[in-house]
Amino acid sequence: MGAHSKGAVPAAVPAPAPAPPAPAPAPEPAGRDRYFDTLRAVALVRVVAYHTFGWAWAGLVFPSMGVMFALAGTLMARSLRRPALQVIRSRMRRLLPPFWFWGVFVVAAMLVHGWMPGWQIVYWAVPLGDPPGSAWGEQAWEILWYLRTYLWFVLLSPLLLRVFRLAPVPVLLASLAPVLAFRFVWQPPDGRLGTALGDLATFLCCWLLGFAHQEGVLARLKPAAVAPLALAALACGGWYAVTHQAEYGTYDLDENPLAQAFWSAGFVTLLMYAKARFGTDCAHLARFRRLDRLVTVFNARAVTIYLWHEIALILAVPLIDRFWDVPAFEAYLPLDSQWFLFGVGWVLIAVFVLLCGWVEDVAARERPRLLPGGGAARMGP
DSSP: OOOOOOOOOOTTSOOOOOOOOOOOOOOOOOSOOHHHHHHHHHHHHHHHHHHHHOOTTHHHHOOHHHHHHHHHHHHHHHHTTSOHHHHHHHHHHHHHHHHHHHHHHHHHHHHHTTOOOOGGGGGGTSOSSOOOOOSTTHHHHGGGHHHHHHHHHHHHHHHHHHHHHHSHHHHHHHTTHHHHHHHHTOOOOSSHHHHHHHHHHHHHHHHHHHHHHHTTHHHHSOHHHHHHHHHHHHHHHHHHHHHTHHHHSSOOGGGOHHHHHHHHHHHHHHHHHHHHHHOOOOGGGGGSHHHHHHHHHHHHTHHHHHHHHHHHHHHHHHHHHHHTTSHHHHHHSOTTOHHHHHHHHHHHHHHHHHHHTHHHHHHTTSOOOSSOOSSOOSOOO
């Protein structure tokens, strides 16, 4: 953009009226979308809070995993303007080195504690199935279902995007059919295959909602069409979670795939539609420089925060136990509070970001940095 000046024309020679310049195509928005970056940061905070406090209602307040899959779907659809193989290779390159780096420590710790893996250890190289692990290290490795599901969505995205473009709205509505089928028609097999199919079905609609935003489908829909459908999905998911507590032992969405799928679909639809239709953004964050920088760090180190947060919480427990040996700490610090554990956990997460976050830079073929500067990473976990 920019103005241009016209030279003076001699009075004796009448100048023809200049033709109006042809309108230039709208440029791609530069930089990061602060609205999506903020959603990703909130999602990561909610994940850490859930694993600290175990709040069953946390997923109802903010379904983090559905939000993160939708954001990743948006970025994937944007990237697929390039050749599909190149995009898939780039996504795997960004994901696998931080995973390998983290996995070396987790696998080594489990081996030291008597774990002996079989051939399934190959899943620690490429997590197309859940990597095996010992019960001792379960709290650390149980989070890998997200990376496995993300990786499968990345591999399937060229086909999914092609199908989505044939009939966007019908495909989006039909994307909840698999989770219904798995619940009422056919039970997926036990083991890695069944678990992977179940997670893909649960979050398929959220991933496609990312496509719908990037392809401009949501922006073309009227609020009178979107709002009732989103609220109906929320009502269905909430109702199913509450009425099936006896079966699942809780109303926690993480334990109830059908409720998770519908609640996340409705919630994410409203978040994405607010952006697509009304241009919702978080540009005002720039006025709060520290908060804005924190959002940048969260996005540039999303994989690191996700992978290392459980280990941080694990290490926080014996660290706090040592605090009891210091009389001043025992007297003045709330050592038995879960909120104190939450705070110490974030301190340790910050340490891991400083010590291990550079791997994400190397994976992105960027210069390693202790902390990211002005721009955030281009990929979520």
